[in-house]
Amino acid sequence: MDQEIKKNEILSAFHFRHATKDFDPDKKISAADFEYILETGRLSPSSYGFEPWKFVIVQNKDVRSKLAEYASGARKQLLSASHFMIILTRIPKDMVASSDYIEVMLEHVQKLPPETLQAKRTNYDHFLKTSFAIEDDPRVMFEWACRQTYIALGNMMTAAALIGIDSCPMEGFNRAKINELLAAEGIMDPEHFGVSVMAAFGYRLYNPSEKTRRCAQEVVEWLE
Template sequence: MDKKYIKEQVLSAYRFRHACKEFDGTKKISDDDFNYILEVGKLSPSSFGFIPWKFLILQNSEIRQKISPVSWGAKLKLPDASHFIVILSRKTPDLIYNSKYISHIMEDVQKLPQNVIDERKKGYENFQKNDFKLLESDRAMFDWGCKQTYIALGNMMTAAALIGIDSCPIEGFNRDNVEEILSEESLLDRTKFGVSCMVAFGYRKKEPRPKTRPALQDLIQWIE
């Protein structure tokens, strides 16, 4: 493994990556490349490994048009992005320590022995009740789930950049209105899921301005 080469590849990808404002509608991401991006999202870490996200891949032009008026940050992306994802986060009914979903993950996905499941549930309950106080409100639980979806979001954008694919993360939308539209289209069960964020993938229409960031020393503090 050539560590120096790998580091330069990763840094090069981050220099290439930007919040793409407009996509070239004539260029499409191949199935193989997009499946690779999705696989990276699937493999991303989550708290306790409980995977609170779901990816809605909106390729239907009519549904894209419906959410456009209430998604000001996506207006220039929805018509021409090769692929457009609405990232959902699970809500309290699925994420609470004693839910069927949590049991399903531990029993059927992680395939843990029962004694380990019992201990993990106790630890997870204490975490939710006392450490992070997530049971104080449904919004606290939802926001906790949303934070984790951003891990998958970042990893997918990095994976895309490594193979020359552009992306744009999007928070510019009215959550209630988007959720209402998706619910009407039978794409969202609002009792279990809410919209966390959106992300568009494709190929840039024009080159962006140079990337700007503060100096590294302005962002870090060493404690020794």
Template sequence: MNSLEHTKHDILSAFSFRHATKEFDHNKKISAADFDFILEVGRLSPSSFGFEPWKFIVVQNMELREQLKEYAWGAVKQLKSASHFVIILSRLPKDMAADSPYIQNMLNVVQQLPAEIAKEKRAVYDKFLKNDFALQSNERAMFEWACRQTYIALGNMMTAAAQIGIDSCPIEGFDKEALEQLLVKQGVMDNEHFGVACMVAFGSRLREPRTKTRKSADQVVEWIS
């Protein structure tokens, strides 16, 4: 098996290994170096127009985790047992508007585009929001579109974790409004700029999962020749 085949085999093995871990072995902790690697994969992930509408809140404070359990019904076991627990935030619609200070900073400072190129990209983005996807007139749709970008980072982080033998579980089971109110109260989230997109727990599985089930390839792939 050549190096390319080894790489493909390792990637598929990681996807087979990965499962939504409902409960972790609380005695096993992820090293700082390994978790920094997972976070870096998230930071380097792609996003629409490269605008990175995410923020990763790593909750290691067990008192706060205990409070989160009241509003995160899908994360009760994970909050208690995970080595690391991440709340992924997404930028609010006002930050994602083409003329916002956030987008201007992304174009000019982060992406370091020449003034004329930045102006052109902003115009294309503005058209995308208003016409192509018709997002800007619907704040909920605009927020959910930004959240979809965070799921790219989420997926990459879970895959990267699996490739180094770390388990994970993506979580949407929570009362969004109540959870956000708690995070604001605790000084964890700025609700002028962010909302909660999803959560994800990382650690080592407490028990082996059942055999992975998926639809067959011919049920999910259609070729147009």
């Protein structure tokens, strides 16, 4: 495919995508299409490649109804979206350099040889304690891990838009209450995860208004 055609297709997807509030409840995303969306999330980059995320797809209507009680910004989408996703983030104890989770990532997922593994762990430890200096603040550490999940979410929303599927990212929820609910329902292990963000996927019920953004000159600065 010609490179200009590819670029135009991607830009068209960005113009197409908007934060859909009302989904058509009668239109469902195919299993193959949603697997494709999830795969773009799975393959997304993260700091040090440590993938601090888990994608929970909530199709159970009873659970969606319970979520709506504590997610005022997602009530419409919980009722109408074809697929509803909660992205979980690893909590700080799993993200420190000495954790079992990081050991598994380095040895069994990234499959690093011993000397490379130790060097990367040492570098990561220095990053947490000195470069970014976040390890002593659990809230900052958790929010840093959450930022990684937004990379995956952005990729999934763009991938969806490329094939004509709508989406909506959402932070309009009570995090403490949603954490409690997911733990009580056996959906999330609070010893390892917390809620990062929610997202709905499906097909728009209404056409959106024209997309508005600041002009390039206001958001881009070149230093030469």
